[in-house]
Amino acid sequence: MGYLKPLDASMSNLKRTRCICILQMDAKASGSIPSTELFRKTTLPLGGMLWVSISRMVLWTLKLYPSFAVRKEVSEYMKHMIKLRDVLSELLSEALGLSSDHLARIECMESEHLSCLYYPPCPEPNLTLGLLKHSDTTFFTTVVQDDKGGLQVFHQDQWVNVLPVPGALLANIGDLMQFKSAEHRVLARCVGSRVSTACCFFPSSSHLFKPYGPIKELLSETNPPLYREVSNMEYTTAYQKNVRHRTSTLALFKL
Numbered sequence: 553m554g555y556l557k558p559l560d561a562s563m564s565n566l567k568r569t570r571c572i573c574i575l576q577m578d579a580k581a582s583g584s585i586p587s588t589e590l591f592r593k594t595t596l597p598l599g600g601m602l603w604v605s606i607s608r609m610v611l612w613t614l615k616l617y618p619s620f621a622v623r624k625e626v627s628e629y630m631k632h633m634i635k636l637r638d639v640l641s642e643l644l645s646e647a648l649g650l651s652s653d654h655l656a657r658i659e660c661m662e663s664e665h666l667s668c669l670y671y672p673p674c675p676e677p678n679l680t681l682g683l684l685k686h687s688d689t690t691f692f693t694t695v696v697q698d699d700k701g702g703l704q705v706f707h708q709d710q711w712v713n714v715l716p717v718p719g720a721l722l723a724n725i726g727d728l729m730q731f732k733s734a735e736h737r738v739l740a741r742c743v744g745s746r747v748s749t750a751c752c753f754f755p756s757s758s759h760l761f762k763p764y765g766p767i768k769e770l771l772s773e774t775n776p777p778l779y780r781e782v783s784n785m786e787y788t789t790a791y792q793k794n795v796r797h798r799t800s801t802l803a804l805f806k807l
C-alpha cells in the first residue's frame with residue numbers, strides 16, 4: 553500500500569467519472585443473462601460526446617453478439633466466486649463466534665451479481681475520476697483488478713492506493729454488513745486502459761423486504777446494537793437518494 557495525499561485535496565470534489573460497465577450479470581438468472589443497460593456514468597463535458605458514441609458502439613456490439621457476454625469463462629468464474637462466497641460465509645460466521653452456517657442460514661449473501669468495468673484512458677486524469685468515492689450497497693464484494701492500479705481506499709483520513717497483487721482477490725466489506733464499510737474510488741489514468749471485475753453478494757430478491765439487523769446472538773448490555781433493522785429495498789432506496797447528495801447512508805440507520 554502507498555499513501556497518496558497531494559492529489560486528494562484537488563480531487564475531493566470531482567463529480568465526473570470515466571468508466572464503462574461492459575457486462576452486468578446476475579448468475580442466478582438462468583445461468584447468465586447479460587444486461588443491456590451497461591452504463592455507469594457519462595458526465596464528461598469536453599470530448600464527452602465522442603466518448604459516449606464509442607461507448608454506445610460497444611453496447612451495440614454486445615447487443616448484436618450477446619454470446620460475447622455469456623462466454624463459458626464468465627460462467628466458470630462465477631461458479632468459483634460462489635464457492636469462495638460459501639467459504640467466506642463460513643469463515644466470517646466462525647470469526648464472529650457463531651456456528652459456521654449462521655450467515656448462510658440468514659441468506660444475507662444469497663444473490664450474486666458480476667460487473668466487468670472498463671476504464672478508458674483519460675486525457676485529463678486530474679479533472680476526472682474512474683469511479684467516484686462510494687461504498688458498496690452489498691454484503692460484500694470481491695474485486696479483481698488488472699496490473700494498472702488506480703483503486704484507492706479511504707483509510708485514516710487519507711486515500712491509500714490498493715496496489716495490484718498478481719493472483720489476489722480483494723474482498724470489500726459492503727454496507728449491509730453494517731460494520732464500517734470501506735469507502736473506495738478509482739483514479740483515471742491518461743495512458744492505457746484498465747479493467748476490473750466486481751462480484752457483489754447481497755440478499756436474494758425474494759428477501760428484498762426482509763429486515764436485516766444486528767445478530768441477536770452477539771448483542772449484550774455491553775454490546776448494544778448500533779443500527780436498526782433495515783431491508784435491502786429500504787437501504788438501496790436510501791442509498792440512491794443519498795448518493796446524489798454524497799452523504800453517508802449508514803448514518804441514517806444508526807440508533
Ligand SMILES: O=C(O)CCC(=O)C(=O)O
Pocket residue numbers: 667669683688695696697703736738747748749750
Ligand atoms: O474497478 C475497481 O477496482 C472497483 C470497482 C468498484 O468499486 C465497484 O464496482 O463497486
Ligand SMILES: [Fe+2]
Pocket residue numbers: 686687688693736
Ligand atoms: Fe465499489
